[in-house]
Amino acid sequence: MSALRKWLLTGLLVIVPGVITAWVLHWIVTTLDQTLQILPNAWHPDRLLGFHVPGFGVLLTLAILLIVGAVASNFAGRKLVQWGDALVHRIPVVRSIYSSVKQVSDTLFSESGNAFRTAVLVQWPREGVWTIAFITGSPGGEISSYLRDEFVSVYVPTTPNPTGGYFVMVRKSECVELDMSVDTALKYIVSMGVVSPAAPASLPSNK
Incomplete structure (x- = not known):
């Protein structure tokens, strides 16, 4: 039985990562393939080739982003x-939604922005308990007037999502x-601490 x-655990360790990766890629490709609906029927790849080839939506999306940019x-x-x-x-209602989304996207994707550029350790949800968070900015407006010291805004993600x-x-x-890096920190969070990040070369290892 042992x-x-x-063998069962070994098989799961080999198959599960590949299956989940394939599922995520399939979902992304299938979703982006929906952008092909904006093309006229005469230009649709399935009509021109006579069969469906997944992935044309990804190329079309990249082309649209490059052209718009x-x-x-x-x-x-x-x-x-x-x-x-x-x-x-x-436009009422639409302007509030659009302005909020635009502010977030400008902060996240701007080359000069600092959001989600730095991973930090913070004590959360109580003192003495540490977790990884990401700096998103600094408090401003009315909120900053109530905070006497220098504060930063951070996002504390949950795990494994x-x-x-x-x-x-x-x-x-x-x-x-x-x-x-943020990618390394996210891997550590998603893996629930199983995939430990390597120690920086400048820091001596504790033995």
């Missing part, structure tokens, strides 16, 4: 984007900045 149990990078494109923003801000979490403001002096 041998059968060992190239157009929006010049003077005329920026003016067109500004005109569109002004038009959306005149880091898309859910908590937004908290903590003293900057109580954050321990980590010398690891």
Whole structure:
């Protein structure tokens, strides 16, 4: 029985990562393939080739992003984007949703932004218990007037699903900045601590 149990666990360790990876890739490709619906029927790859080839939606999405980015990078494109923003801000309800999403996307994807660029250690949910969080910015506006010390805004992700979490403001002096990439920190969180990040070369190993 011990041998059968060992073989079963070994088989799971080999198959589960591959199956989950294939499922995620299939979901991404299938979702992006829906963008092919914007093409005229005469230009649809399935119609031209006579059979379905998954992945054309990914190429179309990348092409659209590159074209929109190239157009929006010049003077005329920026003016067109500004005109569109002004038009959306005149529509009730839509403007509140659009402005909130735009602020978040500008913060996350801007090259000059610092959101989700730094992983830190914070004491959460109580003193003496540590977890990994990501700096998203600094408190501003009315909130900053109530915080006497220097605070930072951090996102504390849950595990194993880091898309859910908590937004908290903590003293900057109580954050321990980590010398690891955000990707490495996310792997550590998703694996629930199983995949330990390598120690920086500058730090001596404890023996």
